[in-house]
């Protein structure tokens with residue numbers, strides 16, 4: 439479970455958002471939409487513990503972050519040195535079903551730096567999803583990907599949620615979000631729930 443209470447962030451004297459409240463128990467999926475620059479990445483980084491909020495608090499499992507409990511996948515494809523397998527070796531126990539579902543098995547021995555942008559993005563997601571963390575934060579996980587890979591990523595998000603992770607992900611496309619997710623919009627400095635059509 440991850441909880442944000444009254445979270446706000448400003449850069450200089452400009453608040454990006456204020457008063458963000460969010461409760462995401464394990465086994466629940468939240469999707470956040472919002473225009474460019476509305477603060478989606480900033481919010482995920484605060485939830486991940488990578489940025490400090492200027493007001494409010496984030497709690498994980500009722501306390502502070504424990505290492506590996508909350509994992510964050512960057513919006514930009516980011517790979518580490520070595521092979522795809524090397525990139526995944528930080529997981530205490532690697533879930534091969536997730537690696538396979540993301541289509542990474544055929545390239546597992548290849549140098550990650552030499553992959554296409556889309557495959558690098560899949561590695562970025564796999565580094566989080568294949569570890570099956572208590573809380574998975576995925577920043578625009580369907581960006582950079584073709585239709586088939588976007589569907590694979592959504593299947594993985596559903597599988598992670600079903601198996602008990604709390605999953606929060608961002609997208610620019612509400613149509614991508616299916617009915618099992620709770621949808622929020624981050625806009626004009628506030629996070630608001632949105633009803634799915």
Ligand SMILES: Nc1ncnc2c1ncn2[C@@H]1O[C@H](COP(=O)(O)OP(=O)(O)OP(=O)(O)O)[C@@H](O)[C@H]1O
Nearest residue numbers: 449450454472473474475476477478479480481513
């Ligand atoms: N390190 C920083 N210093 C100053 N301003 C920043 C910093 N990081 C983000 N911002 C500003 O905060 C606002 C929110 O940025 P953020 O990247 O969180 O938005 P976003 O909703 O993820 O955007 P996009 O959909 O384009 O990815 C923007 O106005 C951005 O310029």
